[in-house]
Amino acid sequence: MPETKTATVVGAGMVGLATAWHLQERGVEVTVLDRRSVASGASWGNAGWLTPGMAMPLADPSLWAYGPKAMLDPDAALSVPFRFDRALWGFLARFMSHATPGQWRRAMAALTPIDRMALEAYDELEAGGVHATSYPSRWVVGFEREPESRPFVHELRGVAKAGQEIRLARVPDGVRVPHLSRAVRSTWTLEGQRYIEPGPYTQALATSVSARGAKVLTGAAVEDIRPVPGGVELAVSGHGRMRSDTVVIATGAWLPGLAEQFGVRTKVQAGRGYSFSVPVEGPPIDHPIYFPARRVACTPYQGRLRVAGTMEFRGPDEPFQEGRVRAMVNSVRALFEGVDLDSREDEWVGSRPVTPDGLPLVGRTTAPGVYVAGGHGMWGIVLGPATGRALATMITTGGTPEEIRPFDPLR
Incomplete structure (x- = not known):
């Protein structure tokens, strides 16, 4: 295969920047483009959980019982707009077809190899000059009633059976x-996981990529990608036409807009998550808290507590829905003491790229020199660095690392 000397990464989130960093490790000259700014998508306001032990398929059998109830409950974590949208309802039908025990086990087996590499991939970034920190911590997992804990415990036992250590x-x-x-x-505790402050961490990764010689261009929307003799050409708003040996499309929930023309047919649906931060009375909370039955994740964030949740299936560019924040507050208000849920700051919505089968899209497309990296659903932060390392290996060697073999974007 031709040697890759130059690469353009489209998307300055965790996945795209990690791919850029690892391409630099292999001697490739890199340009990173983003239509907005660094970490402007799902990489900024999420919970920042580095939890390979919980990086499991989103479509699980419990959805058959939970989903219909959620559709009738305005405070439920799952939110689907009641409107005619053929593409959305077609996605949901395919998504639910994977919510069976057998499909869950197959997807979990496919995710396990990269899950097991996730934390070590963060260590590599930090040892390699990325000035940011991932924090080891216990997880506190709470339920209002003992029976509510059983599905969660059952899922983690399934993760353990697939080959991970679950403490x-x-x-x-x-x-x-x-x-x-x-x-x-x-109440339960889960050990052996970590968390980050995702926006600052992603910005530190961008700073490292830039310091090592990359161009990181923001406000640079890619309008077209076209294979040409000797490489790939991009039409970039405000920058004209650019060319490189290789292009990586890492645009999260917006991935289909550029990738469909290159044979990537798997539907990517925006699963929007919301978050905000609140103050805590007394000593700050120094560990993540998870309420699985409420689908709400809380993380220490700059002296406050970030509260994140909701899986809202809407378009990635639709307006912020204030009702989703109220639903989160209503769902957990009775579960806290000394947490001021009415003094909210940093209210945010971000679009996570969800695939029907729960597996990412990572690898070659039908066009020479064009690759994709996305579709991680809720797990783009935890799996981003390991994904970037594996894809950089594929691009520079031509081989497919085993940990991304199940993620063929042409499946």
């Missing part, structure tokens, strides 16, 4: 966890 333990009855109310009657 999950029940907190003895009578032991109170600070800031959780008495309404939380079943």
Whole structure:
């Protein structure tokens, strides 16, 4: 295969920047383009969880019971607009077809190899000069009723059977966890995971990529990608036509707009998540908190607590829906003590790229020199660095690393 000396990465989120960083490690001259700014999509306001132990298929069998109830509950974490949208309802039909025990196990087996590399890939970035920190921490997982914990525990046992170490333990009855109310009657801890402040971390990665010689151009929308003799040409708003040996499309929920013409037919649906940060009375919370039955994830963030949740299936550029924030607040208000949910800052919505089968799209397209990296759903942050490393290896050697073999974007 021709040697890759230059590459253009379209998308300055965690996945795109990690791919750029690893291409630089292999001697490739890189340009990164983003139509907005660094971490302007799902990489800024998410929970920042580095939880390979929970990086599992989104479509699970419990959706058959939870989904219909959620459609009737305005405070439910799952939100689908009631309107005629053939593409959306077609996606949901395919998505639900994967919510079976057998499909879940197959997808979990496919995710496990890259899950197991996720934290080590972060260590590599930090040892290689990315000035940011991933924080090891215990996870506190709370439920209002003991039976609610059973699906979560069952899923983590499935993750363990697939080959990961899962250090999950029940907190003895009578032991109170600070800031959780008495309404939380079943509490667990999960060890061996980490978290980051995702926006600042992604910005630090962009700074490292730039310091090592890359051009990072923001406000640079890619209007067209076209294979040409000896490489790939891009039409870029405000920058004319650019050329490189290789192009990586890493545009998250917007991936189909550029990738469909190159044989990537798997539907990518925006699964929008919301977040905000709130103050905490007394000592700050120094560990993540998860309420699985409420689908709400909380993370320490710059002295406050970031509260994140919701899976809202809308278009990626639709307006912010204030009702989704109210729904999150309503769902967890009774579960906290000393957390001021009414003093919200940094209210945000971001679009996560969800595929029907729960597997990312990483690898070659039908066009020589054009690759994609996306479709990670809720797991773009935790799997981004490992994805970037594997894809950079594919681009520079021609081989397909085993950990991304199941993620063929032409499947």
